[in-house]
Amino acid sequence: MNRALIDRWNNADALYATPTGSNDDWYWLYVAIKFKCLIVTNDEMRDHLFQLLGNDFFPKWKERHQVHFSFTDTGPEFHMPPPCSVVIQESEEGHWHIPIESEHNYESERRWLCVTRGKAAMIGQDFSASEGKC
Incomplete structure (x- = not known):
């Protein structure tokens, strides 16, 4: 064949x-x-x-x-x-998107760590992080 x-x-x-x-x-x-x-x-x-x-x-x-x-x-x-680049990126709003290594590095398994700047009213906390897909 x-x-x-x-x-x-x-x-x-x-x-x-x-x-x-x-x-x-x-x-x-x-x-x-x-x-x-x-x-x-x-x-x-x-x-x-x-x-x-x-x-x-x-x-x-x-x-x-x-x-x-x-x-x-x-x-x-x-x-x-991947439909978008899998390098660390910063959005126009100042949010950081960090790709998390997957076992095979396939897009269907890709997870991202999203880091955003804290609100101005939150003194002493510059960043908050949440894990998931962005």
Whole structure:
């Protein structure tokens, strides 16, 4: 069954074999950017020097374009990129949103710690925190 699928992809020119010894990550990165598509991989890409793209660019891009996957009894399960960035953020109202690490880091399991500034009348309490989804 897998061989038939690969043959179908080959016949449709949907596969590209990278040259031996070449860094294949540069190929899929180029295609993903050129065609504005998502990439399906569990590879966290830590072993390559994407710092050439700047300190913040590649991690932000990867966060929005990488689809993780796992296998269940019913087949593969895909974990789409989060609908919003999962970095610490401050809203216009001064509320802080801090992502809490989940076991698999999948968006469906993501929890946030929301921290808000206390009211001016509450002297001596600058912040109050509540845990939950924001």
